[in-house]
Amino acid sequence: MRIALDAMGGDHGPKPNVAGAVAALTAAPDLSVVLVGDKAPLDPILAAIPHPADRLEVFHASEVVGMNEKPVDALRKKPDNSIARCWQLLATKKVDGLVSAGNTGAVVGAGVFTRKFLKGIRKPGIATVLPTVTGGKCVILDVGANVHPKPGHLLHYGVMGAVFAKHMLGVDKPRIGLMNVGEEEGKGHDLVQTAFDLFRKSPLSDCFIGNVEGRDVHNGRVDVIVTDGFTGNVILKHAEGQFEFMVKLVGQAVIGQLQAEKELGAKLLAKLVDKFHHSSTGGAPLLGVDGCCIICHGSSDDRAIANALGAAAQEARVKLNEKIVEELAAMPAVADDE
Amino acid sequence: MRIALDAMGGDHGPKPNVAGAVAALTAAPDLSVVLVGDKAPLDPILAAIPHPADRLEVFHASEVVGMNEKPVDALRKKPDNSIARCWQLLATKKVDGLVSAGNTGAVVGAGVFTRKFLKGIRKPGIATVLPTVTGGKCVILDVGANVHPKPGHLLHYGVMGAVFAKHMLGVDKPRIGLMNVGEEEGKGHDLVQTAFDLFRKSPLSDCFIGNVEGRDVHNGRVDVIVTDGFTGNVILKHAEGQFEFMVKLVGQAVIGQLQAEKELGAKLLAKLVDKFHHSSTGGAPLLGVDGCCIICHGSSDDRAIANALGAAAQEARVKLNEKIVEELAAMPAVADDE
Numbered sequence: 001m002r003i004a005l006d007a008m009g010g011d012h013g014p015k016p017n018v019a020g021a022v023a024a025l026t027a028a029p030d031l032s033v034v035l036v037g038d039k040a041p042l043d044p045i046l047a048a049i050p051h052p053a054d055r056l057e058v059f060h061a062s063e064v065v066g067m068n069e070k071p072v073d074a075l076r077k078k079p080d081n082s083i084a085r086c087w088q089l090l091a092t093k094k095v096d097g098l099v100s101a102g103n104t105g106a107v108v109g110a111g112v113f114t115r116k117f118l119k120g121i122r123k124p125g126i127a128t129v130l131p132t133v134t135g136g137k138c139v140i141l142d143v144g145a146n147v148h149p150k151p152g153h154l155l156h157y158g159v160m161g162a163v164f165a166k167h168m169l170g171v172d173k174p175r176i177g178l179m180n181v182g183e184e185e186g187k188g189h190d191l192v193q194t195a196f197d198l199f200r201k202s203p204l205s206d207c208f209i210g211n212v213e214g215r216d217v218h219n220g221r222v223d224v225i226v227t228d229g230f231t232g233n234v235i236l237k238h239a240e241g242q243f244e245f246m247v248k249l250v251g252q253a254v255i256g257q258l259q260a261e262k263e264l265g266a267k268l269l270a271k272l273v274d275k276f277h278h279s280s281t282g283g284a285p286l287l288g289v290d291g292c293c294i295i296c297h298g299s300s301d302d303r304a305i306a307n308a309l310g311a312a313a314q315e316a317r318v319k320l321n322e323k324i325v326e327e328l329a330a331m332p333a334v335a336d337d338e
Numbered sequence: 339m340r341i342a343l344d345a346m347g348g349d350h351g352p353k354p355n356v357a358g359a360v361a362a363l364t365a366a367p368d369l370s371v372v373l374v375g376d377k378a379p380l381d382p383i384l385a386a387i388p389h390p391a392d393r394l395e396v397f398h399a400s401e402v403v404g405m406n407e408k409p410v411d412a413l414r415k416k417p418d419n420s421i422a423r424c425w426q427l428l429a430t431k432k433v434d435g436l437v438s439a440g441n442t443g444a445v446v447g448a449g450v451f452t453r454k455f456l457k458g459i460r461k462p463g464i465a466t467v468l469p470t471v472t473g474g475k476c477v478i479l480d481v482g483a484n485v486h487p488k489p490g491h492l493l494h495y496g497v498m499g500a501v502f503a504k505h506m507l508g509v510d511k512p513r514i515g516l517m518n519v520g521e522e523e524g525k526g527h528d529l530v531q532t533a534f535d536l537f538r539k540s541p542l543s544d545c546f547i548g549n550v551e552g553r554d555v556h557n558g559r560v561d562v563i564v565t566d567g568f569t570g571n572v573i574l575k576h577a578e579g580q581f582e583f584m585v586k587l588v589g590q591a592v593i594g595q596l597q598a599e600k601e602l603g604a605k606l607l608a609k610l611v612d613k614f615h616h617s618s619t620g621g622a623p624l625l626g627v628d629g630c631c632i633i634c635h636g637s638s639d640d641r642a643i644a645n646a647l648g649a650a651a652q653e654a655r656v657k658l659n660e661k662i663v664e665e666l667a668a669m670p671a672v673a674d675d676e
Contacts, residue, residue, distance in 0.1 A: 070524070133587070147527045189486055214575030215576065215578055217576055218580055219583070234551070234565075235552065237551045238576055242576075243584070244471075244553075250607070253606060254593070259599065261596050261598060265592060265599075269592050272588070272592060275591075
């Protein structure tokens with residue numbers, strides 16, 4: 001398969017993107033990468049790094065959306081930007097997927113603009129995978145594409161999250177939970193109350209374990225958590241912030257107070273940090289798009305980019321979207337205002 | 339000052355409530371506690387524990403709201419329940435404040451029913467205090483009293499949170515942030531966009547640092563975070579869940595791999611857990627009530643109850659509500675639909 005990589009995306013410019021692409025190509029012989037971006041800086045970086053030239057090409061795009069630019073304005077003012085060009089390659093079937101560590105709003109916005117969605121999907125959602133205490137993983141979506149969802153969108157997030165958990169994470173029968181402020185039925189605002197009823201009445205009802213709470217993200221009780229993009233985004237960023245906070249805390253108040261084994265303790269803690277760092281997760285897929293789109297953290301290094309390209313290739317291999325479309329076809333029609 | 343304690347509240351029945359009350363009385367000679375609950379189980383517990391009888395009395399209430407009962411139903415079916423009786427003591431000025439580890443929905447619901455709110459407040463909010471990497475604290479509100487707030491409620495939460503940070507936590511000029519999905523102005527849904535404008539145009543604008551994100555809860559960038567009760571509740575419970583997850587992880591993957599200093603490491607980690615355990619925080623104040631109301635975790639032990647009683651007494655000592663009313667008087671009138 002062939003993946004377009006936004007070579008200009010992220011906080012660190014093209015270098016980690018190019019290095020990540022080369023690493024991904026080395027790991028997956030069935031992968032080709034199209035580096036989308038400005039040839040002027042890209043060509044010398046490419047010339048300096050050995051790479052399989054038959055599987056790595058540059059598609060020139062003269063403009064770059066800044067990480068802090070307003071997405072809508074930037075996409076309008078810079079039609080030849082690397083993010084929009086990635087989407088155009090996807091929309092014209094020149095590639096099977098795209099990966100970007102660029103401005104998330106612009107990646108989602110340009111995708112929504114192409115309207116290349118899976119049948120039945122009105123709003124794609126960004127999924128992220130967080131670790132659990134049982135050694136498993138919990139898929140949460142949406143984490144920021146859709147801050148104004150309708151209950152029907154949440155039902156679709158449940159379908160897509162469950163298919164993702166099954167085929168990308170190997171969970172046989174994914175348990176789906178609805179993020180809420182309490183477990184009891186009837187809790188929360190209108191959105192979650194209506195979504196609760198939709199899940200209960202849908203063919204997903206067997207997998208639907210009902211309302212879950214913030215404490216359930218990491219305790220292994222649930223495989224897929226469905227939520228609005230506002231709450232999901234706050235959870236994701238809170239998880240990152242609290243992880244950093246606790247690592248610092250443990251470093252000072254525990255490891256820093258050891259004597260003979262201080263060095264060993266620091267090494268073990270660093271290993272833990274490395275294991276759970278976002279660069280090891282393969283990015284966050286934007287689910288619901290006809291094609292594959294993986295959004296990476298702005299701070300992505302080459303490992304993060306390589307893992308995201310690997311995840312994009314794997315989505316194509318397992319035919320994730322075909323499976324999502326099959327499951328969606330079994331869902332009842334949901335009115336536009338639901 | 340005199341505080342009513344819901345002696346029946348919490349997962350562990352009256353014992354930790356009585357023990358916590360006695361500990362609080364020992365620590366604060368200016369405190370009196372009214373144990374509100376069923377005399378039948380309370381009297382023998384009290385008889386078995388030495389206590390200052392002149393500062394500890396029992397107010398009989400024959401009924402108990404279960405931790406998992408539907409609040410509205412329970413309050414209606416059980417008029418002589420300990421939570422409602424605490425509120426009645428507050429409303430009739432028999433006590434200065436109340437503390438409960440009981441059903442949170444019932445504590446808030448019974449409070450809303452009494453309508454003893456501060457002038458200008460239409461919806462009280464629950465505040466919670468989380469630790470930051472700089473050794474400071476971050477006040478977040480609302481964490482669950484109001485899942486359908488209007489923008490004007492969020493402005494009031496900013497006022498109350500800032501007064502709390504100043505007078506209860508000793509922060510000289512509290513920085514207020516609005517929880518959102520990005521820092522840039524214009525981010526997020528209608529609620530936060532309108533609230534952003536209200537803060538900017540209010541006398542609080544000097545303290546208002548704008549939008550903050552989930553990662554800012556623990557990084558020391560902000561002293562007060564304002565959010566809707568849905569998002570706030572998810573953050574609070576996620577923080578607890580992730581804390582437990584990481585402690586377990588560090589215990590296994592770091593401390594468990596040490597050799598000579600495994601025992602020391604485990605002790606240091608346990609000390610850290612103890613320091614940040616919710617029982618050390620003094621509960622979550624329901625701000626906006628004319629009087630003082632502190633809501634404790636259902637799993638509260640005697641230390642948690644004692645700390646909450648101490649915090650309630652401290653709120654009364656610093657005249658927190660008088661200061662909130664002064665600040666509210668300086669705010670512009672906000673229309674009912676804002």
